[in-house]
Amino acid sequence: MQLALQNIxxxxxxxxxxxxxxxxxxxxxxxxxxxCGLNGFWGWFVYRLLYIQNENAAIATLMATMAVTAAARxxxxxxxxxxxxxxxxxxxxxxxxxxxxxxxxxxxxxxxxETYSNALSIFQLAGAIGIGSLLILVLPHWAFAFSPLKKx
Amino acid sequence: MDYDTQLLNLALDxxxxxxxxGAETYRVQDTMLRMLSVxxxxxxxxxxxxxxxxxxxPRESKGPLSMARAVKDRSVNFExxxxxxxxxxxFVAGExxxxxxxxxxxxxHQASSFSAKARIIAYGVTACGFSLxxxxxxxxxxxxxxxxxxxxxxxxxxxxxxxxxxFTSFIGGLLSGTFACLFHKILPQSxxxxxxxxxxxPLLPGLTxxxxxxxxxxxNFISGNSKLVEAFLVACAIAGGVALALSLLLSIL
Numbered sequence: 467m468q469l470a471l472q473n474i475x476x477x478x479x480x481x482x483x484x485x486x487x488x489x490x491x492x493x494x495x496x497x498x499x500x501x502c503g504l505n506g507f508w509g510w511f512v513y514r515l516l517y518i519q520n521e522n523a524a525i526a527t528l529m530a531t532m533a534v535t536a537a538a539r540x541x542x543x544x545x546x547x548x549x550x551x552x553x554x555x556x557x558x559x560x561x562x563x564x565x566x567x568x569x570x571x572x573x574x575x576x577x578x579x580e581t582y583s584n585a586l587s588i589f590q591l592a593g594a595i596g597i598g599s600l601l602i603l604v605l606p607h608w609a610f611a612f613s614p615l616k617k618x
Numbered sequence: 619m620d621y622d623t624q625l626l627n628l629a630l631d632x633x634x635x636x637x638x639x640g641a642e643t644y645r646v647q648d649t650m651l652r653m654l655s656v657x658x659x660x661x662x663x664x665x666x667x668x669x670x671x672x673x674x675x676p677r678e679s680k681g682p683l684s685m686a687r688a689v690k691d692r693s694v695n696f697e698x699x700x701x702x703x704x705x706x707x708x709f710v711a712g713e714x715x716x717x718x719x720x721x722x723x724x725x726x727h728q729a730s731s732f733s734a735k736a737r738i739i740a741y742g743v744t745a746c747g748f749s750l751x752x753x754x755x756x757x758x759x760x761x762x763x764x765x766x767x768x769x770x771x772x773x774x775x776x777x778x779x780x781x782x783x784x785f786t787s788f789i790g791g792l793l794s795g796t797f798a799c800l801f802h803k804i805l806p807q808s809x810x811x812x813x814x815x816x817x818x819x820p821l822l823p824g825l826t827x828x829x830x831x832x833x834x835x836x837x838n839f840i841s842g843n844s845k846l847v848e849a850f851l852v853a854c855a856i857a858g859g860v861a862l863a864l865s866l867l868l869s870i871l
Contacts, residue, residue, distance in 0.1 A: 477751045484747025484819075490740035491770075491820055492640075493695040493731040510751060548703055550642060551696045554825050561824035564752055567815045570857040574865050596831025603832070 474514045481510035485555040505556030509534040531598030543610045562591040629653045630687045633671045639695040643841040668841040701726045741770025749816025757808045761801045762816035784855040790821045791859020799867040823849040
């Protein structure tokens with residue numbers, strides 16, 4: 467069981483369910499819920515794949531955010547909905563929750579240096595999410611207008 | 619009311635719903651500007667800050683007309699953003715008149731969302747999923763599911779009262795820290811950290827932070843700064859709640 471949870475596909479499936487549930491929390495329209503989840507799957511899949519390659523969380527977060535944002539804009543064009551609808555659930559698995567927790571525990575244990583380094587890693591990951599989103603968001607509208615699929 | 623006042627009211631109502639539902643600042647500004655541009659006049663203005671909206675429309679006979687509105691409470695509701703977006707598109711395209719648009723906005727305002735039961739279960743599933751993908755065990759996932767549902771009930775109960783916005787986060791951190799610690803004491807093979815990280819995930823200000831950085835990088839400095847402070851305060855409230863629960867319980871137990 468534990469081995470299965472380390473599998474990248476099983477983890478990404480967990481992310482899919484979590485992101486669909488987050489879509490419900492955010493009151494996403496019912497017919498878009500599956501796409502929110504798929505974006506979460508895609509984001510976590512890219513993140514794990516890159517993280518296994520080079521063990522650098524910031525780069526992996528940056529690339530995964532770019533992948534998620536591109537997918538969100540593509541979906542937004544295709545389904546004629548605001549891109550934030552797919553963007554936010556997709557980014558949620560990349561939000562540095564672990565770093566926040568570690569900063570907090572090292573702060574209450576009185577480990578000053580670890581608190582600083584953990585707090586810096588929060589800023590690093592948050593910055594990676596911001597820059598990654600923006601790099602894709604500044605692309606013009608027509609960049610996402612290609613597809614062999616028929617428009618809805 | 620004359621046509622201009624009605625149009626400004628419509629733009630402000632649409633902007634208010636979008637801003638309350640968690641839309642990005644630039645989208646609110648853009649939507650209001652497009653709705654005003656159906657008059658075809660020059661020098662129309664639409665400004666959205668994180669807590670207020672201002673619109674200005676020049677008139678032929680009298681001087682320019684300007685209206686402002688303060689936006690207080692905030693929640694997240696993507697369905698309303700989509701609905702207002704669709705409404706403004708068809709209004710700008712001339713498919714519906716001003717009166718019809720006002721009616722549709724009224725419907726959107728009262729649009730139903732997911733039931734309380736579905737949302738509580740969704741909080742549980744989110745918590746469970748995140749504790750599993752951050753290398754938690756199945757046991758941690760189950761614990762996070764129940765703590766997540768508890769947090770969901772708490773969030774829904776607190777949102778009906780007029781509590782300050784960081785109150786939810788603080789109580790959420792407190793509850794998740796307390797129950798994760800108790801669960802860890804009963805079943806020592808569970809990992810307390812994974813349960814806490816998973817269960818606070820739905821409360822973390824990921825949406826606010828992403829929007830803040832986007833606003834800052836786009837040059838909307840006032841909105842970006844205030845959202846950054848909001849995200850920071852919420853994160854600190856959660857961490858403070860968890861820290862209080864852990865430091866109290868770990869010293870007692």
